[in-house]
Amino acid sequence: MHTHDASPSAAAHVLRTHDEAVRGTAVRREFGDAWVTLVSGSPYEGVRTARSLDGTPGYLRVFRPIHGEILVQQDGRTDTASAPQIICCDTTRPYRLQLPRPFRLVEVLLTHRRLGLPPADTELLTAASWCGRKGAGALLSQLLAGLDEHGPEIHSVVDRVGVSLAGLTAAVLTDRMRHLAAEDQIARHHLMLHIQEHIRERLADPGLTPNAVAAHHHVSLRYLQRIFQENGTSPARWIRDERLARCRSELLDPRLDHLPVSAIGERAGLYQASHFSRLFRERYGVTPRDYRALRGGTAPPDRRALTIRGG
Template sequence: MDMPDARTAVPGAGPRDSRPGHEPAHVLRGHDDCVRGSAVRKQFGDVQIVVAAGGPHEAIRPARAIRPGPGAYLHLFRPLSGGIGVHQDGREGHAVAPQIVCCDSTRPYQLFLPRPFRLVEVLLPHRQIGMPPADTAKLTATAWCGRMGAGALLSQLLAGLDEHGTEIHSALDRVGGTIAGLAAAVLADRLRNLAAEDEVARHDLMLHIQAYIRERLSDPALTPHAVAERHHISLRYLQRIFQENGTSPARWIREERLARCRSELLDARLDHLPVGVIGERAGLFQASHFSRLFRDRYGVTPRGYRTMREPAAAN
């Protein structure tokens, strides 16, 4: 069904101070509230498109204005001129043409428009993109490139709606489906990239932590909790990245200590050191405990292991 354009003069439009924050921020109380300024709103099936223009200002959607229930949207912003900043989910992202940035109306967010702007805002119901709010939390407040791939197609499509959106009067559901489908493809691609980036970041962190542990094997205070605290991560996250490598932090530290002892027991230059001191140099300070761990790992006591090497060294 063809729906007429809804032209509204949003309160507060007109000349403003060029720095947001000099007057109370505009509160967005509904899931479909848009930024201040003059706005043209068009419905394409379940997808809403808003072309808005205005002066510098700030808008917030506080937690007190959010009520559970249907009607929530993922908001995509494609600046045409000026720019927009979005603060949500612990991040702050800034977008200028042809970039795209988004926020989710199910959680508090803040919008910053530091200078006169014109932008296209897309309101996408979660069901249209097949993505729950838990997944959108990984995508909000981060600018996406609009110059290549599916992101460029979506950016160009949204920019074209500014010029031609009001001329479309038929097949509105299909147009809305096209917008939602392309947006869903871009969102899915972003999630895949983030997963790959996260995997690389975890791998790099694992290597850094392993080097840190090896340098401090002799420290009796070297524990998984201390390692997590030193690297500003939770103990659970530390356990997770070690689990991905088939071990645990405590087991890896123990294995490295035993491997260090084994290497030093094989070194004839350290024969003057008692076996107990070899253990202490690797952070294993109780001789009986060290001997038991070593025997469990290598099938022989540390003293026996050193003795096994000596005949071979004499030949």
């Protein structure tokens, strides 16, 4: 049995290693490729950023609060769990943990090999609590709580209990994935709407990139690309098209005629005039300057015949 004390912190703590524990007083026991940890601590916040991903094999972290609550943010979702609920996150992707009050919890750390799932497939499981009051989930929740309540009494058989618990956890999570498959499509649709709104509000930001969008929503770049691909596009293409559509709309607005064409591009995050002009012409068949002139009826005769392709 391994015990350690760490200073709890109310400020965000960037997680640097793939299996770094929640800060507090912890007792951890290893069972092959699984670990069970009992943790007590003060309010705590942990953030695993994309930069802190070290490429080593990751784990699924399964939490069962005993006292207090835990908030998990990952893969475009945010959810909170308290007893007897269960919630998890995956260390191969960015995530955020928040424990706003003094807490006590049980954590099961499972390798993907033990789960029989590649890291990408755990996106269905993360940051989504379940009740822990019925079915196999209730059995798992009660067993995890029992480790905390009856730990001293079962010390002599803890190895056998731990192996069984790891196997049950893997079985329950695999079963839960089957039920979540249909719900995931709906969740991705809602996430897509939030991401699109986020992008539209920040078009003028030159730092608006697919990587920045993924980091803001605590999802991997691969997952972001996946949900955009389901809509027949890519994050970078969608950002570019939204910027061009914004420019097109503002070029049609007579109230903005006092602004140079280059300023219209800058208001939508297209800061190089030549680059803006080329992209706009590729999209709509005319340059931004000619597009504005056609709207105002002041274009040269040989340009009036141009067909402006719709959005």
